[in-house]
Amino acid sequence: MSEIDPITLSVLAGRMEQIADEMDATLFRAAFNPIIAEAHDASHGLYAADTGDTLVQGKSGLPIFVGVMSFAVKAVIDKTAAEGDLQDGDIFIFNDAHIGGTHLSDMRLVRPYFHEGQLFCYLASVGHWHDVGGAVPGNYNPAATEVFQEAFVLPPVRLARAGEINQDIIDILMRNTRLPQSAMGDLNGQLGALDLGVRRMDELLDEYGAETVHAALDALGHRAEALMRAELAALPDGRWEAEDFLDNDGITDEPLPIKVALEIDGDRMVLDFAGSAPQCAGPVNIALPTTVATAYVAIKHMFPALPANAGVMRPIDVRVPEGAILSAAFPAPTGGYTETILRMIDVIFSAFAGAAPTRVVAHAYGTINALSIAGKRKGGQPWVMFSFYGGGHGGSVEGDGLNHGNAPISTATIPPMEILEAAYPVMFRQWALRSDSAGAGAHRGGVGAVYEIEVLEENGAEAFLFGERGRFAPKGIAEGGDAALNCFSFEQDAGWGTPPLASKMRGITLRQGQAVRLETPGGGGYGPPQARAPSAVALDVARGLVSDTAADETYGPAWREVRT
16 A cells, blocks of 8 residues: 555545545434434544444534444444445445443434445444334433333344335334434434545545545554554553442442543553442443443543544453453343433543553543433323433543533533523523532533423323433542532322332322422542632622532632722
C-alpha cells in the first residue's frame, strides 16, 4: 500500500468525518421519534471490511456507539463469511444486544460498501427506536429477568438483498411495535442515511482512488495507536483501584459492585474489572461489547485529543471475568445498560485520578432516569412518552461542573419541554434547577434538576422508571464532596409515594391531573471545599444554586462577608 503525505491524509480524514456527520444529520432531520430527532440518540460511521474496526464516526452521534458498532459490523462479517453470499446492495438489520451491544431499543443497520465490484468498507447506522415491543412501552422494563420481557429480539438478517428490500422483514418489525408509524419513519431515515453515505463514498473514491483512501484509513489507525501509546508513556506507572455500586437490579434489593483495577506499564494500560458483581437477574447487565465500548468512551474523556478510531484501543487491555454483570450471556436482560456503563465510567475516572487527577472530572449525576409515561388517547390510539433527563456534571481542575447536562456517555441532548408537551398529553408543572444538589469542592459539581410532569389525558396513564443513584451518591474527586441522591416520587389519591427499590418501578397508575416528580443528582465536587473562594460561594447563593444554610455548613460563613 502506498505512502500518503500529511496534507492529503488530513484532507481525507476531514472528508470521511464529513460523510459520517452528513449521515448523522440526515437521520436527525428525517426521524419521526424525538429520541432521535431531538435527542440525537443515534450514530453513523465507517468500519473496516475485514475486522469491523471503527475507521471514522460522526461527531454528532453517541460515543458509546463507536465501540459497539464495530462488534455489530463484525457480526455481519462473520455471518456472511459463513454463508458466502455478500452482495453489493445488501443491508442487514438487527437489535440483538448480546451481539451488537447496548440494548434492544437500538436498531442497527449495516451495509457493505463496494467500489468497482470490490468490498471497500462497511457503513453502519444505529438509532434508538421509540418502541420495539416487550412488556413495557418504551422498553425500559425494570422488572425484566430475560430479554424477551424487554423487547422483540432480532438477530442479523437481510433487510435488503442486492438492493431489493425484503418487505417481509419490515412487516415483522412493524407488527412488533406499539408505534409503527414512528418506527417506519425512523427506518426510512436510517436507510436514507446509508444511501447518502454510499453516494458520498462514491464521490470520494472517484476523486482520490481506492488505494489512496485505503492508505489514509490505514495511516489514521496507526497514528491513533501511536498517539495513545505516547499519552500512556508520559504517565506514571502504577496500579490504582476504585469501586462503586448500583442501587439494585430491579428484582432483588441488594447493591451491585462495579470494580476496576487500572494499571499503567510504559505505553500500555490494563482495565481489570475482576471483583465486579456477577450476572444478575435484573436488566442492569451488559454484554461484553458494551463493556469494551464503555472503556473506550472513558478513555476518550481522559484523552480528548485522540481521534475516534479503533487504533486508540490497541495498547489497552480490557479484562472482564466470565459470568460477570459486565459480560452477561444471552438471554440476560440488558435494557438498563445505560446505568451500568455510567457507573463503569465513574470508577474508571476514580481509578485514573490516582495517576493523573487533572485529567478527570468528579462523578456526573450517573443515571439517565429513563422515564416512560404511556396510555391511550380518547379515540384508543396508544401514546408513549419515553425520554431521559439531565443532572449535574462533576467539577474538574478547570472549573465547576455543568448544571443540568446530559449523561457523559453521549453527545445527545435532553428533548425540549415544548417538544414533549406538543407530542404527548402531558404538562410540565416544573422544569428547574435543583438547589443544594451539587457536591461541594474547590470547584463544585453542577446542580441537578427538578421535573414534575402532569398527565392531561382523561384516560390517565401508566408510568415506568428505570433509574439509579437513589442510594449511592455521585462521588467527588481530589477531596471533593459527594452530590445529592436521586429522588423520584409519584402522585396518588392518598398523596405522594416513592419506589420501594428507590430508583426503579413499573406499573405506576396515574389519573388525569396526577403527576410524577424527578429530582436528579448533581455532580461530585473537585478539590477540598475549604479551598473554594468565598466570592464564588456568594455567587452560588445569589443564583439559588446553594442555599444559605448549606453554604454555611459546607463552606463556612466567610462567603457572607462578600455577599452582594
